[in-house]
Amino acid sequence: MxxxxxxxxxxxxxxxxxxxxxxxxxxxxxxxxxxxxFDSCIIALVYNEYDEILLERQSYLSSQYMTFVSGYITPGESAEECTYREIKEETGIEAEKLELICTEWFARREQLMHGFIAFARKADITCSKEIDEARWINYREAQQYMFPITNKSTLSTLYQRFCKEKEEGLR
Ligand SMILES: [Zn+2]
The missing domain is CATH 2.20.25 (N-terminal domain of TfIIb)
Structure with a gap:
């Protein structure tokens, strides 16, 4: 702005x-x-020990597609603190560790996105009121539920990076 x-x-x-x-x-x-x-935001691909990733649906973003946990960084917190907090608030899941993968400019909404990959042990999901639905989904089957990864987005960057690391046995 x-x-x-x-x-x-x-x-x-x-x-x-x-x-x-x-x-x-x-x-x-x-x-x-x-x-x-401009706004600083986080988006996090959260995965568990069963090759599943956390997808959620927020009707204000899309009634059709699911996405990863995301949120606004608030004054006083780091991008990492924000990511742990948003994962916990939106899904009740406690991430154990996370890694900053990229920062990307999201032109349409004038936001600087901080893209993380986070690990959490599988646990039951408790959705916050702002989330309509959240689920653990096998990462190989996740694409059919997600925003298309042909769109350039931090969601795509994180997903492609995660799949590549899985293939190479790095995660
Ligand atoms: Zn003044």
Missing amino acids: HYIYCPKCGEKLTERPAGDDGMVPYCESCQRYWFDC
Whole structure:
């Protein structure tokens, strides 16, 4: 998001040079720059010891396709803390370890996605209210339920990476 008015005091912003960043919106009253901002989010492929991955359906995203656990990073937490928290909140599952695989810009929603692969032991799923359905599904059969991986997305990146590592015996 590009600021035109100061989010603190409402004053119309001017532009001022900010070193290597060129001209940046500036509030004369608050005497501070307002750099363009965007949401930081996580998405996590969670797998268990039985070759299954965690898929969930959220009707506001799609009534048809399932996806991985995802959520907004909140101020004060790291991407890793957010990922453990979102997995627990949305599905009741406690991840044991996770690994940051990639960060990707999601242009349509102006979000910086942090893509993780997380391991959790198989346990019963308890969906939060924002989730319509969540299930453990064998990773080889998961594609028929997921958003198409032909779309460029962090979901696709994580899924393809996981399948490749499985084939190579790395997971
Ligand atoms: Zn201001």
